[in-house]
Amino acid sequence: MKPSIKNIAELCKLNPSTVSRALNNKYGVKPETRKSVMEAAVELGYVPNLAARELVYKKGNLVCIIIPESDAEAQPAFFAMLPYMNRILRTHGMETMIYAFDPYRYRQGELMELVQKRNLRGCIVLPGFMKHHNIFNDIRTITTPCVVLEVSVNSEMCSSIHTDEVYGAYIATQHIIDFGHTRIGFINGPSNVQICEERMSGYKKAIENAKLILKDEDVVYSDFTGKGGGEAIITLLKQSPDLTAVFIANDLMAMGAISKLSEEGYHIPGDISVVGFDGLFVSQYYNPPLTTIKNDDYTIAIQAAKSLMGIIEQNTVAEIRIKPELIYGKSVKRLTT
Incomplete structure (x- = not known):
C-alpha cells in the first residue's frame, strides 16, 4: 500500500492539512516543519500525484534551471553546481x-511561454548569455521569481548571484606582482560579457595600485576556448615581447596558451609565467x-537556490557577491630582485 499524507501526518504528529500545505510549499508553514515533513516523506517513500496536484493548485512546484545552448568547448563551469x-x-x-535556449536564436517572449507551458514556480539562469540578451528583458517583465548568475538584472522578482570578479582578477594580478613581475599581459574573454569587464577592472586596479605602466598592447581579447588562448598568446607576445607574465581570464584559454607556448619552444614558467581563472x-x-582563481561553486549554488526560495516564500530579493580564492600551482616564476 502506498504511503499517504495521513501516514506522514501520523509520523510527524501533525494535522494532514499542515502536511499538505508543507508538501505543496504553501504559506503558513514554518521552515522547520516543512523540513521535517519532507524528510518524513522521503523516509516513507511518499510519491505525490503531480498531475492531480497541478490541477488543484494554480502554481506547480517545478523550478527550471536555464542554460545557454552551445557547441563550444568552453562549457560553463557552473554545471558542477547543479x-x-x-x-x-x-x-x-x-x-x-x-x-x-539557443542564445543566438532566442525570440523575445520565449521565457514567458516556457513559464506558462510548464507552470514554473521559478527559474535559475546560469551564465553564458550576454548581459544585454533579450532573456534578461523578459525576466524584467514576468512575475515569476528568478535568480540570475553573473549578470545584474533590475527586477522586483529577480535576485543576482555573482562571483566577485574584480577581486578575483585583482588577486591574480597581485600574485604575479608579488613574485617580482612588472610587465604583465592580460588575455581577456569577449569584451561584451559582464564578467570580462569586471576581470579587466581587477587587472587594471592591481597594475595601477602597484604604479606599473598599463599599455594598450598588453591586453588582447579572445573567446574562452583553448584554441583562442593559443592564438591570443602569440598575438600578445608579438605586440609586447618583453612581457614576463600573463594573466588569462579562464583556465581553458590558459591551458591552450601554455600548449602553444610549449610548441614555440617557451618554458613555463621559466620564460613566461601564467595565471588562469575558474x-x-x-x-x-x-x-x-x-x-x-577558483570560484566557490558550492556556495554559489547554495545561495542561488536559497535566494530563489527567498523570493518564492518571502518576496525577498537580493544581490550577492561571493569572493573566489587563489589556488597555488607551479606556473608562476619568482623573479630575483
Whole structure:
C-alpha cells in the first residue's frame, strides 16, 4: 500500500492539512516543519500525484534551471553546481528541470511561454548569455521569481548571484606582482560579457595600485576556448615581447596558451609565467599545474537556490557577491630582485 499524507501526518504528529500545505510549499508553514515533513516523506517513500496536484493548485512546484545552448568547448563551469542546487530545492518540495535556449536564436517572449507551458514556480539562469540578451528583458517583465548568475538584472522578482570578479582578477594580478613581475599581459574573454569587464577592472586596479605602466598592447581579447588562448598568446607576445607574465581570464584559454607556448619552444614558467581563472579540476593536473582563481561553486549554488526560495516564500530579493580564492600551482616564476 502506498504511503499517504495521513501516514506522514501520523509520523510527524501533525494535522494532514499542515502536511499538505508543507508538501505543496504553501504559506503558513514554518521552515522547520516543512523540513521535517519532507524528510518524513522521503523516509516513507511518499510519491505525490503531480498531475492531480497541478490541477488543484494554480502554481506547480517545478523550478527550471536555464542554460545557454552551445557547441563550444568552453562549457560553463557552473554545471558542477547543479547537484547542490537540486538538493536545496528538493528540501523545499521543489522539482527541477533543465532547459537550454539557443542564445543566438532566442525570440523575445520565449521565457514567458516556457513559464506558462510548464507552470514554473521559478527559474535559475546560469551564465553564458550576454548581459544585454533579450532573456534578461523578459525576466524584467514576468512575475515569476528568478535568480540570475553573473549578470545584474533590475527586477522586483529577480535576485543576482555573482562571483566577485574584480577581486578575483585583482588577486591574480597581485600574485604575479608579488613574485617580482612588472610587465604583465592580460588575455581577456569577449569584451561584451559582464564578467570580462569586471576581470579587466581587477587587472587594471592591481597594475595601477602597484604604479606599473598599463599599455594598450598588453591586453588582447579572445573567446574562452583553448584554441583562442593559443592564438591570443602569440598575438600578445608579438605586440609586447618583453612581457614576463600573463594573466588569462579562464583556465581553458590558459591551458591552450601554455600548449602553444610549449610548441614555440617557451618554458613555463621559466620564460613566461601564467595565471588562469575558474579553478577547473583538470588545471591542477596540467604541466605545470596551473596557478588559478577558483570560484566557490558550492556556495554559489547554495545561495542561488536559497535566494530563489527567498523570493518564492518571502518576496525577498537580493544581490550577492561571493569572493573566489587563489589556488597555488607551479606556473608562476619568482623573479630575483
